[in-house]
Amino acid sequence: MIAAVIEPPPGDLKLAQRTGQDAAAAAAADHAARHWVSDQAGPLRPGSEAHKLAVTRMFRETFNPYKPTIIDWPVLGDEERNRLISLPIWDIAVQTEGKARIRMLSYAYGLSDPAWREAIELNGWEEGRHKTVLSNLVAAYGITLEPEPAYPPPRNAEWAYLVTGFSECIDSFFAFGLFAMAQRSGFFPPELVDTFEPVMQEECRHILLFANWLAWHRRTIPWWRRVGFELRVAAAWVFLGWERIGLARGMDDGAGNKGKPQDNNFTVSGTKAVSNVDISIRELMELCLAENDRRFAGYDERLARPTTMPSLVRLACRFMRRPRPRDRTG
C-alpha cells in the first residue's frame, strides 16, 4: 500500500502568515478539522434532532477563517509556471466553484430549518471563497481564462444541490489522491501546494455535511415524497456518470460553451500533470482510498460518511492486477 509513505499534511502556520491569518486561529481551525467529536452522548441516529445538531455544529466549529484575498503567492520558475499554466483545469475549476456557490446558496435559502439553512449557506459561502482563491491564483500567474458565464440561480434548487453534492463526492475523492501526489512530487513548490491544504480539507468537510444531510433528509421526508426523491438521487448519478464520460458536456447549464477544451475528468487523468511519479491506476486508487480515510478520520465516527465512491473503487481494485516490478520501469 502507498499509504505508508504519505507524509502527514503540513502545519498551517506558514500558511497562516501568508493568508493574514492569526497563527493561533489557524492552528485551532486545523486541529478542529482533524479532531472533532460531538459532546452529545450515545448514537447519532440519522434523522434525529441530535444528529442534525451534531452535524451542523461540526460544520460551524470546524470553519477555517483563512483569508484568500491576501495570500502571498510564491514566485515560480519558468518550468514550474509553465506546468501550472498548462493544467487544463482553470476555466472549469473557477466555473465549478461559481456554480456550486449559487446552487448551495439557492438550496439553503429555500430551507425553513435554521440549522440546515445556516450550514448549507456557509458551505455556499466557502465555495465562493474557493473561487476567490482560484481567481487570485490565475491572476497572480498570468493564466488566461475564457470569459466567465453568468451564474443564475437554478430552476430546481434541490436537484441542483443533489448534483453539486454528488459531484463534489466524486471529484474530492480523486482530488485527495492527486493532491497527495502533488505534495510528494516536488513538481510545484511546497508553499503553493500548502495553500490548497485548507481547501482540500474543506471539500472533505463539505461532502461530510452533504452525506449527513442526505442521511437526515431520507429519514425525515414523508414516504410519498421519498420515492420521487430516490428517483432524483438515481438520476443525479446517471447525469454525473454521463458528464464524466463526456456525453453531457454543456448539458448541465444549457450554456453550450464551446471554449478551450477543459477536462471534466482531470481528477482521474491528471497524475502526469501533477507528478513525475510512475503510478498504476490501482496504486492511484489505493492512494485515493487511503487519503479519503485519513481526511475523514478526524471527525466524529458517529457521523455518516460518503460511501459510494470508496465502495465502487474498492470493488474496482479487486479486479485490477497489482503491477509487477518490471511494469514500473521505462
Ligand SMILES: [Fe+2]
Ligand atoms: Fe469548492
Ligand SMILES: [Fe+2]
Ligand atoms: Fe465544496
